[in-house]
Amino acid sequence: MKLKTLMLGAAAAMVMAPAAFAERGSDGEVKIIYWQAPSILNPFLSGGTKDVESASMIIEPLARYNEKGELVPWLVDEIPTVGNGGVSEDLKQITWKITPGLLWSDGTPFTSADVKFTYEYCTHPEGGCAQLTKFEGISSVDTPDDLTVVVNFTEATPNPYGPFVGGESPILQAAQFANCLGANASTCTEQNFNPIGTGPFTVTEFKPNDVITLAANPNYRDPAKPAFATVTFKGGGDAASAGTAVMETGEFDYAWNLQLAPDVIAKMQEGGKGVPVAGFGPLVERIMLNQTNADPALPEGERSTALHPHPFLKDPAVYKAMSMAIDRPLLVEIGYGQAGKVTCNWVPAPDAFNSTSMSCDTQDLEGAKAMLDAAGIVDTNGDGIREKDGVPLSIVYQTSTNAVRQDFQALIKDWWEQIGLEVELRNVDSSVFFGGDAGSPDTFQKFYADVEMYANTFNGTDPQAYLGNALCDKAPRPETQWQGENISRFCMPEYDALWAELSKTADMAERQRIAKELNDMVVMNGGMIPLVHRGRLSAHSNTLGGVILNVWDSELWNVADWHRVN
């Protein structure tokens, strides 16, 4: 009797043990599926999210963004700021203090020389580094001692957290990549496929465009982590089958970025093996309004350029009425469900930058009609289409080929036709639309249409560079080979002046105020009609704990904390 009780107690204790005292490798294997397969594990040679995120389990930056978009120290003890003296008063220098005692997975110490090497690796003049923008404006990186990194900028940089911060800018080991500088970078297959890192896992085997198997890093800084001994990271397939594998069949523990209609997700969730999780970054589905005339009768090279302003889309009554006619809550319900929110803003996140000056969550067809009537834009020839100065409000509405976007097109066309516009829909294969080929008339940069719909976002948490997309000189035009980020060709001198002020301001509250004002300026002056604030939807199995969906950094940022739950 006593013996039995004792044995039961012992058995119970053994069962309880892993949960109570987690230790490295105690939870076996975790299976992750990304429906885009990684082809390389060196994020400096590939801009693809799949490559950046898979590599983030192995190599790490000095600091990361957490799920709220706040900086958290990663390989350092604290985030340098002006307040703690880590950032110089003139905003030209930032000093990182590396945590003492960090080891690479091969057992050698992690030093400031590795950080400096990473800078040299990416900025090598002969190399084609994909993350070069992270290192822009740096004059030098100094290493006064083994644990101190000083980054000097050529100009005052209010946001000095570009280099060595976030999953796109991790630290490479100098010893491993020493011979891979410049033109040799892409030939170092062994290094690019098996980077040595400080992260919780190390590569066991990497099959490009297929599977990565990883094992716990024996030299990881927290002896209790990671809870999983091995990771199987499968790439490829499509979003629907990845969602099914996690939520319906339970073959995998984590599926990334499920871009599926809400009813499809709900159906998968009924499988009961997993749950979807949503996170909101600054991704906004929007309609860009062309400020220039895209009339095909205009000669090539003048079409959709500042030479010919748009005949009616610059009229406040027209773009305001177009925005009022849209039922955004319905669009969210149909297209994105829990992965979408109504927004009137170009920059809806981080929260501190989200302007609250506009509201647009109710559709007002009658108000839109009245506004057009009041502006004298009425149907004069009885064909059901309003005219402004004799030009009928007839627009071409283009977007990329995607089921949700085509549904949106159909709905918005219907509403716009109700207020007296004529709408022609066009959808372009997304590889062409976003391909950026200057020779194709169908790219979103060329914008040979009156309005176009797509989504855009920015990396990190500071919208300064993103807000710079509405500057006059960023407009795509023939002289720039149709490259440029100011897709709607928005141009307002006041905007440019205010943006210049933003780039010189360091005070956070002031930056937020200016950024909101810039956001409002673009939306209220008809640069775009924001529609839906889109989140990212991933799914994890019910038995996987510790998942915190992070849209500001790699989704696998805290993979060291993942564990098995019952």
Add this chain to the structure above:
Amino acid sequence: MTEPVPATPSPIEALKDKEPSKAPRSQWKDVWDQLRHHKGAMFGGSFLIFITLAVLLGPYIWQVDPQKLDIRNKDMRPIYHLLWDSDAKAAWSKPLGSDQLGRDNLAQMLAGGRASMAVGWAAMVLSLLIGTLIGVLAGYFKRLDGLLMRTTDLFLALPILPLLLVAVTLFRQPLRSSFGPEGGMFILIVTVIAITSWMPTARIVRGDILAIKEREFVLAARSIGTTSGKIIRRHLLPNVLSPIMVSAALGLATAIITESALSFLGVGFPSDFPTWGKMLADAVQRMEQFPERVLLPGIAISLTVLSVNYLGDGLRDALDPRIRGR
């Protein structure tokens, strides 16, 4: 000695033909008699007539705008769902249900069928004309043979999808300004399908022409001074009619399928212009919840193609005098 004269028929009588017991039959009557006994062809033909009439006349009877959104009545099930599930969201106002934006499925099927059939017929006729012309010229005129057949090989190597993407890029704007967005795209799709599908017809026709032009009756025609054009029209074309008919039937099927595939991939008609292929593409994501949205256009495409194939099969049997009558 006079022998009795044997009773011989009068010479005039002997030269007279016997009266035909039945009225003469035309070739086409024979063909029809043969075709009528081919069950597959009869089924195929009547289904084809039915579906053609349905898409032509249907929109006048079922006067619902296929592009009309009715978001409150979205995701309705077909009326037959009420048979086993009395709570199903279904109503006689939308007999085949509605899609995720509340567009009426029946109206979309009719309008979509119109587009698909029109593309199918037009592309088939065009590819048949090109194929027959090239085949006859290559088979009859030896000088042209090498050149035309190498051209055929060249076209056989063209992949349709990249070609269509390039054609859309190059020609959409001019066609759109002259024929409107839907008309322009119709012409473009029909042309691209036609110029990528005439090659098998050309090869078959060339082969048959090569064989037939060496036969005695062609030699006889030539010896009395018949011109080449007359020989082709009077003697060769009627003899290659059966392979042409068969490739016509197959061509129609291919064209409908190609158009569906293009719509499925999102290349082609504006996204709110229904075709069977587009309906299929839109429905794939919700295949498990609303199987009818995949099944209806899928079955329509399959049955049309199948019926055309059966009809072609029957026509071949009926048009070939060696098979006819067996």
